[in-house]
Amino acid sequence: MEKRVRRGLQLVSTVVRTFAERTPDYERLLPAIAWAIADAIPDTCLVSLCSEDCTAVTPVATYDSDPAIIEKLAPYRRTYGLAETPIGSEAIERGSQFQPAIDYDAIEALSTRSAEMFRAIGARGFIVTPMRAAGDLFGLITIIRRRAEHAPLDELDLEIVEDLAGHAALAIMNARLVKKLESGAKLRETTQFLDAIIENIPDMVFVKEADRLSFVRFNRAGETLLGVSAADLIGKNDYDFFPLAEADFFTKKDRETLANKQLVDIPEEPIQTRAGTRWLHTKKVPLVDDSGTPRYLLGISQDITERKRADALLRAAKETVENANRELEAFAYSIAHDLRAPLRGILGYSEALLEDIGDKVDDKPREYLTRMKEAAGRMATLIEELLGLARITQADLVRSRVDLTAIVHSAISGLQHAEKHRKVEVVVQPGLFVEADPHLMAIVVDNLLDNAWKFTAKRDAARIEIGQLGNTFFVRDNGAGFDPQYADQLFGVFRRLHMQEEFEGTGIGLATVARIIHRHHGQVWAEGQLGKGATFFFTVGDAL
Ligand SMILES: Nc1ncnc2c1ncn2[C@@H]1O[C@H](COP(=O)(O)OP(=O)(O)O)[C@@H](O)[C@H]1O
Ligand SMILES: [Mg+2]
Numbered sequence: 001m002e003k004r005v006r007r008g009l010q011l012v013s014t015v016v017r018t019f020a021e022r023t024p025d026y027e028r029l030l031p032a033i034a035w036a037i038a039d040a041i042p043d044t045c046l047v048s049l050c051s052e053d054c055t056a057v058t059p060v061a062t063y064d065s066d067p068a069i070i071e072k073l074a075p076y077r078r079t080y081g082l083a084e085t086p087i088g089s090e091a092i093e094r095g096s097q098f099q100p101a102i103d104y105d106a107i108e109a110l111s112t113r114s115a116e117m118f119r120a121i122g123a124r125g126f127i128v129t130p131m132r133a134a135g136d137l138f139g140l141i142t143i144i145r146r147r148a149e150h151a152p153l154d155e156l157d158l159e160i161v162e163d164l165a166g167h168a169a170l171a172i173m174n175a176r177l178v179k180k181l182e183s184g185a186k187l188r189e190t191t192q193f194l195d196a197i198i199e200n201i202p203d204m205v206f207v208k209e210a211d212r213l214s215f216v217r218f219n220r221a222g223e224t225l226l227g228v229s230a231a232d233l234i235g236k237n238d239y240d241f242f243p244l245a246e247a248d249f250f251t252k253k254d255r256e257t258l259a260n261k262q263l264v265d266i267p268e269e270p271i272q273t274r275a276g277t278r279w280l281h282t283k284k285v286p287l288v289d290d291s292g293t294p295r296y297l298l299g300i301s302q303d304i305t306e307r308k309r310a311d312a313l314l315r316a317a318k319e320t321v322e323n324a325n326r327e328l329e330a331f332a333y334s335i336a337h338d339l340r341a342p343l344r345g346i347l348g349y350s351e352a353l354l355e356d357i358g359d360k361v362d363d364k365p366r367e368y369l370t371r372m373k374e375a376a377g378r379m380a381t382l383i384e385e386l387l388g389l390a391r392i393t394q395a396d397l398v399r400s401r402v403d404l405t406a407i408v409h410s411a412i413s414g415l416q417h418a419e420k421h422r423k424v425e426v427v428v429q430p431g432l433f434v435e436a437d438p439h440l441m442a443i444v445v446d447n448l449l450d451n452a453w454k455f456t457a458k459r460d461a462a463r464i465e466i467g468q469l470g471n472t473f474f475v476r477d478n479g480a481g482f483d484p485q486y487a488d489q490l491f492g493v494f495r496r497l498h499m500q501e502e503f504e505g506t507g508i509g510l511a512t513v514a515r516i517i518h519r520h521h522g523q524v525w526a527e528g529q530l531g532k533g534a535t536f537f538f539t540v541g542d543a544l
Pocket of ligand 2: 447450451505507509
């Protein structure tokens, strides 16, 4: 057998093995082809791939044992349209192009670029062979003979190259197939993963195509909620399932979402299901393509029916309690109000009686009578204060900028005026302002200062401080203080922690303060220690 034939066969077997080994390794396969061929059939080998629609070719691998040659070919490594490579087109259309001795004039006439390239590397002959497998074209193999010491290319070379081109085409086809299968498997895995997420989201998830707004996706939670299977829903739109007015509403919101390309939040919407009306909180999101055109509408709906029901029950219960409270207050008010007249009678007559009998009776009956008169007087005070408290609940709350510092000064001067003998150090932070009802705030300040003044009565160096920490106001004194475990109870009506004999009072002041502060959406609390003074804090909330 001729030496060259044997070598050719050897080459085929090497290349086939290489192809088989590298099949899935698409990117490294092509240089391997170029290398194997050029090594066996000197001198230069180029492998080009066709675009999928076979309208262009791109050189992807170049091999020559001389690196300078590869460099010279570098400028030609770009994608060519078929019209730009007449020799390549010719090979694709009619089969291998073979010129053992290049006819430069003829080439020049066909393509100056090809002639230029051949000249650049001193080409003497060439073979251009298409790579085909199973009827599909994959690319071209070009063999260029340039060295004078090598015999010109001949028919045997052509046969070997064509044979190799067939194997190479098969290898490329396999590689592409493997790649496709792999990416298909990956895609399936990703799809399954996303499916699992969508199906397991406990809220209804649906997707509609932007054009007709027909459903393309509907998850399990949606099936359960509506009582309609995804299979029944897909391809249909809202008008196939819901009452007209409802479908109109849904469609309007869908269109709005798509037109504005923005999320639309529908906090509450009723929907007819197999199990009756349900309430949904729905968010609609436009899904846009790369060009920004909305293609789909994604909807996520949470079933808020139970929550709504619970809210309604809670509201009703609250209303009932509030009504009952109001009635009770009105009732207490009317009783207190009606008690005033008879009480005035008792007071008036006991006074008259005391005057009339004067010295005519013993000390004892007079003392009883005096006690009776005092008790009636105390009751009258209680009733007046209770009525005051009731009025505060009913009074309108009108906010304005209130100068707390000024109110404090005027309250203190009132207290000092009533008890001139007392010496109390009062420290007031200047510029205390609050957005509140001025009349009601004055009552708050009066009551807190009243207490501070009263409970410091037994101190030699009494001190009262009024100021602000952040948004919290405080009134601090160094008076009698109280047991901190009862700090919360002070604000109840008639709640007192001190004996009447020790410190007089009715126990309505702090209840009034608390009511006013709560009407302002603020908070009030107290800190204290027995014998070590007390601090009362309050905030005033914003108008709602
Ligand atoms: N500055 C204070 N220092 C100590 N205890 C106080 C102070 N302010 C209020 N208290 C306690 O809280 C109770 C309730 O106060 P309040 O409602 O104003 O009633 P009153 O002043 O009529 O006793 C008081 O009786 C007292 O025990
Ligand atoms: Mg008081």
